[in-house]
Amino acid sequence: MSFLTPEQPPQVEDAAAEIASGARLVPRITIQAFCEHSQTAQLVESAMHDRRMSKVALTTHNGGIDGAVETYKSNPTPNLIIVETVLSPQEIPGSLSRLAEVCDASTRVIVLGHVNDVLLYRELIRSGISEYVVLPATSAELVTSITELYAAEGAAPIGRTVGFISAKGGAGSSTISHNVAWAIATSLRQDCLILDMDLPFGTAGLNFNQDPPHGLADAVLANQKVDQTMLDRLMSKAANHINLLTAPATLERTWDFEEREFEGIIEICQRSVPVIVLDIPHAWNAWTRQTLASIDDVVIVAEPDLANLRNAKNMADAIKAMRLTDSAPKLVINKQGVPRRPEIGASEFASSVECSLIGQIGFDAALFGTAANNGQMIAEVSANNKVNEIYRAIGMQVTGRQVSHGGGKSGSLLKLPAMFKKRA
Structure with missing residues (x-):
C-alpha cells in the first residue's frame, strides 16, 4: 500500500534518481x-x-x-x-x-x-x-x-503459451496460428509474439511480408547466452501488438536440437509478452514432444480425411498422456468443403479424436492464396470475411476468454473404421 498524506507538499520528481540502477x-x-x-x-x-x-x-x-x-x-x-x-x-x-x-x-x-x-x-x-x-x-x-x-524478482510469468501443430503436412497450422495471433492482437489488444519453430521451412516471415536479419535460430544457437535483452533485439515488429521470432528458412545446416533446447527461450518470452504463439512444425521428436508437454495450450489442426484423423487421434492420445494435469489438446478442422472430396463430418471427427472442437474453417483457394502470395493476413485481404470471426473465436478460446462448447456440423460422408470410434 502506498501512503502519501495530504499534508505533504508535492514532490519534484527526479526520475533518474528514483530508479535504481538495473531496475x-x-x-x-x-x-x-x-x-x-x-x-x-x-x-x-x-x-x-x-x-x-x-x-x-x-x-x-x-x-x-x-x-x-x-x-x-x-x-x-x-x-x-x-x-x-x-x-x-x-x-x-x-x-x-x-x-x-x-x-x-x-x-x-x-x-x-x-x-x-x-x-x-x-x-x-x-x-x-x-x-x-x-x-x-x-x-x-x-x-x-x-x-x-x-517485474519483481519472483513475479509470476505473464505469458500464455499456445502451440499449433498440424496432424498432417499441409493441414494449415501455420496459417491458422498466424491469423489467430493477428486476431488476438487486434481484438484483445494484447501483445503477441509468434515463434516460428520450423527453422528450415517456416513461413511466418513470408506470411507477414517480413525478412528480418535475425530470428529464432540466433536465440537457439546462442545457447546459454540468451536473455531478455537479446530476445528484444532479435524480435521483428510485424504489426501493432505483433512481434516475430522468424525462422531462417535455410538448408545450409541441419536443425537438430536437444530435448529442452527451446525451453529457456520460451520461459524468457513468458516473462515479457502476454501471449506467445508457437508455430510448431509437423514432426515428432524429442524437442517437439517436450514443447507440446510444457506449454499452456495445444491446438491440433487437421483436414477432414482419414489420414488426418488417424494422426490427430495418435497425437491427441500422446499429448494427453504427457499432460495429465494440464488442459487437453484442442482441435481445429481446416479446409472443409474441398470440391468433390469426400469428408468426415467435423463433429464425428472431433468425437473420434476425443478433442474439443474450437473451430471449423472452410476451403477458399482464392482468398487464402491471395493472402499467402501478398504476405498478408486474411483480415487484411478481406476484413468482412466470416473466417475472421472464427479466428477471433479461436483466439478467445486459447487465451481463456471464453469456454468452448465444441459444436460442429453433424453428419458424415464417410463411414469411420471401428478403431477410430470413440471408446465407451
Whole structure:
C-alpha cells in the first residue's frame, strides 16, 4: 500500500534518481486507466515517461469504476486496470465487486483512492485487488507498484503459451496460428509474439511480408547466452501488438536440437509478452514432444480425411498422456468443403479424436492464396470475411476468454473404421 498524506507538499520528481540502477522493465502489457480527475489522468500518463514503462501500452479514460464497468461489459479487459475512486471506504468494495463481474480472471487491478485506511487496504487485498495507492502520489510510486506486480524478482510469468501443430503436412497450422495471433492482437489488444519453430521451412516471415536479419535460430544457437535483452533485439515488429521470432528458412545446416533446447527461450518470452504463439512444425521428436508437454495450450489442426484423423487421434492420445494435469489438446478442422472430396463430418471427427472442437474453417483457394502470395493476413485481404470471426473465436478460446462448447456440423460422408470410434 502506498501512503502519501495530504499534508505533504508535492514532490519534484527526479526520475533518474528514483530508479535504481538495473531496475527491471515492465513487460509488454496493456494498461487502461479510468480516472475521476484530470490531475489523476496526468499522473498516470506521466508514468509512461519512466523508462521502466517503455514497453507498456497505456490508454486513459474518464469515469472511475463505473466507467470501467460499462466499458468491459462489451470489451475485453487488458492485463492491468487502474481505477480511481472517490467513494467512501464502505462503498468501495461493493463497487469493485461489480467490476470483478466483467473482468477476466487474469486481469489485475490497482485502485487509486483518496482514503488513507489500513482496514480498507486489507479488505481490498483479500478480495483480489493487486494494490491500493493513496492519492496524492507521485508517478514514480505508481510505476513502482506496477513494477512490483510484473517485474519483481519472483513475479509470476505473464505469458500464455499456445502451440499449433498440424496432424498432417499441409493441414494449415501455420496459417491458422498466424491469423489467430493477428486476431488476438487486434481484438484483445494484447501483445503477441509468434515463434516460428520450423527453422528450415517456416513461413511466418513470408506470411507477414517480413525478412528480418535475425530470428529464432540466433536465440537457439546462442545457447546459454540468451536473455531478455537479446530476445528484444532479435524480435521483428510485424504489426501493432505483433512481434516475430522468424525462422531462417535455410538448408545450409541441419536443425537438430536437444530435448529442452527451446525451453529457456520460451520461459524468457513468458516473462515479457502476454501471449506467445508457437508455430510448431509437423514432426515428432524429442524437442517437439517436450514443447507440446510444457506449454499452456495445444491446438491440433487437421483436414477432414482419414489420414488426418488417424494422426490427430495418435497425437491427441500422446499429448494427453504427457499432460495429465494440464488442459487437453484442442482441435481445429481446416479446409472443409474441398470440391468433390469426400469428408468426415467435423463433429464425428472431433468425437473420434476425443478433442474439443474450437473451430471449423472452410476451403477458399482464392482468398487464402491471395493472402499467402501478398504476405498478408486474411483480415487484411478481406476484413468482412466470416473466417475472421472464427479466428477471433479461436483466439478467445486459447487465451481463456471464453469456454468452448465444441459444436460442429453433424453428419458424415464417410463411414469411420471401428478403431477410430470413440471408446465407451
